[in-house]
Amino acid sequence: MNTQTLKKPDINILKGQTITGKWHKKKYYVVKELGSGAIGTVYLCVYQNVQVALKMSKQSHSITSEVNVLKAFKKVQGHSLGPSLIDVDDYISANGHVYSFYVMEYISGDDLPNFINRNGQEWLFTLLIGFAKDLQTLHDEGYVFGDLKTDNLIVSRKPARLRWVDVGGTTLQGRAIKEYTEFYDRAYWQMGSRKADPGYDLFALAMVILRIYYPNGFSRGDNPRKTLQQKVQLAIRSQSLKQLVGKMLNGDIDKADQVKDYLLQYVMKQNQQTQLRQKRLSQKNQQETSFHPTLEVVSILSISGLCYIYMTLFL
Structure with missing residues (x-):
C-alpha cells in the first residue's frame, strides 16, 4: 500500500x-x-x-x-x-x-436502541449475552475494542445478533486507547484510566445500556460517579440489570464472560418463573374449561420463552 x-x-x-x-x-x-x-x-x-x-x-x-x-x-x-x-x-x-x-x-440491520424499542427490553439481555461472548474472545486475542458505542454496533438479521461494524478504535491491551467517544469513555467519567484493558470495554458496554434508556445522553455534572449512580437508579427497573450495570461501571467485573454468565442466569431464571406462572394459569383454566393443546403452546411461546429458545439454538 x-x-x-x-x-x-x-x-x-x-x-x-x-x-x-x-x-x-x-x-x-x-x-x-x-x-x-x-x-x-x-x-x-x-x-x-x-x-x-x-x-x-x-x-x-x-x-x-x-x-x-x-x-x-x-x-x-x-x-x-x-x-x-x-x-x-x-x-x-x-x-x-x-x-x-x-x-x-457490509452488515445490514438496525441500531440497538431502535431494535430494543420495537421488539422489547427482553431482547436486550439476549443480544448482550452473545455480544459478551464475542467480546471475551476479542479480549482473549489481546485486544480491546476501545471505541465501543451504539454508533459502532448493529443488530444483524436472521438471526438477530449484536455485532460491531467499525474497528477503528481497537487497541492492543496495555496501550493507550487510540480512539474514544467521551460519553462511553471511562476516563471522561473519572472512573478509571484510558489504558486498554477489558474493564475499559465493560465500562463502555454499561454506557451502551444506559444510552438505550437515555437516547440523548446526559452530562456528567460536578460529581460524575454520583451522576452515573443516579441515572442507573432512575432508569433501570430490573434490580438484576441495575446491579450488573453498577458493577461494570465500578470495575467490579473485569471479564466479559462474567457479564455473559450473569445475564444468562438471569434470563433462564426469568424464563422459569414465566413458565411457572403460565403453568399455574393453565391449571386454573383447565379447572374452569376443557383442555386445549393450542392454548398451551401459545402460552409457552411468550417473549421470554422465544428469547430462551433463540439462545439455545444460536448462542
Missing part, C-alpha cells in the same frame, strides 16, 4: 462515483456515505452485485492498522469478530492524490 505522507485534501467521493483500486483494479460503485470520523469515511458500495462497506482515509498507517486487526480477527476459528475483510488497495483521485482504503463485509 502507498505510504505517502504529504498533506492531502479532504476526500470528496460522490454518490454514483466508481472507485477503482490502483493495484487490484476492482471497481466499487458508491451508493452513499455511511459515516465519517477522525480516521476516515465509510461508504456503502456495490461490487459484483453485492453490497460492501469501503473505508477510505488520508492516513495510510491507520488503514494498515485496522486491516491488521481484521486479519487477526479472521484467524479466530469459529468466531465472526467484526466484519470480514474483502480487499485492501489504494485509490488515485482526479487531482492525483493517493488515498488508502479497505473493503469489508
Whole structure:
C-alpha cells in the first residue's frame, strides 16, 4: 500500500462515483456515505452485485492498522469478530492524490436502541449475552475494542445478533486507547484510566445500556460517579440489570464472560418463573374449561420463552 505522507485534501467521493483500486483494479460503485470520523469515511458500495462497506482515509498507517486487526480477527476459528475483510488497495483521485482504503463485509440491520424499542427490553439481555461472548474472545486475542458505542454496533438479521461494524478504535491491551467517544469513555467519567484493558470495554458496554434508556445522553455534572449512580437508579427497573450495570461501571467485573454468565442466569431464571406462572394459569383454566393443546403452546411461546429458545439454538 502507498505510504505517502504529504498533506492531502479532504476526500470528496460522490454518490454514483466508481472507485477503482490502483493495484487490484476492482471497481466499487458508491451508493452513499455511511459515516465519517477522525480516521476516515465509510461508504456503502456495490461490487459484483453485492453490497460492501469501503473505508477510505488520508492516513495510510491507520488503514494498515485496522486491516491488521481484521486479519487477526479472521484467524479466530469459529468466531465472526467484526466484519470480514474483502480487499485492501489504494485509490488515485482526479487531482492525483493517493488515498488508502479497505473493503469489508457490509452488515445490514438496525441500531440497538431502535431494535430494543420495537421488539422489547427482553431482547436486550439476549443480544448482550452473545455480544459478551464475542467480546471475551476479542479480549482473549489481546485486544480491546476501545471505541465501543451504539454508533459502532448493529443488530444483524436472521438471526438477530449484536455485532460491531467499525474497528477503528481497537487497541492492543496495555496501550493507550487510540480512539474514544467521551460519553462511553471511562476516563471522561473519572472512573478509571484510558489504558486498554477489558474493564475499559465493560465500562463502555454499561454506557451502551444506559444510552438505550437515555437516547440523548446526559452530562456528567460536578460529581460524575454520583451522576452515573443516579441515572442507573432512575432508569433501570430490573434490580438484576441495575446491579450488573453498577458493577461494570465500578470495575467490579473485569471479564466479559462474567457479564455473559450473569445475564444468562438471569434470563433462564426469568424464563422459569414465566413458565411457572403460565403453568399455574393453565391449571386454573383447565379447572374452569376443557383442555386445549393450542392454548398451551401459545402460552409457552411468550417473549421470554422465544428469547430462551433463540439462545439455545444460536448462542
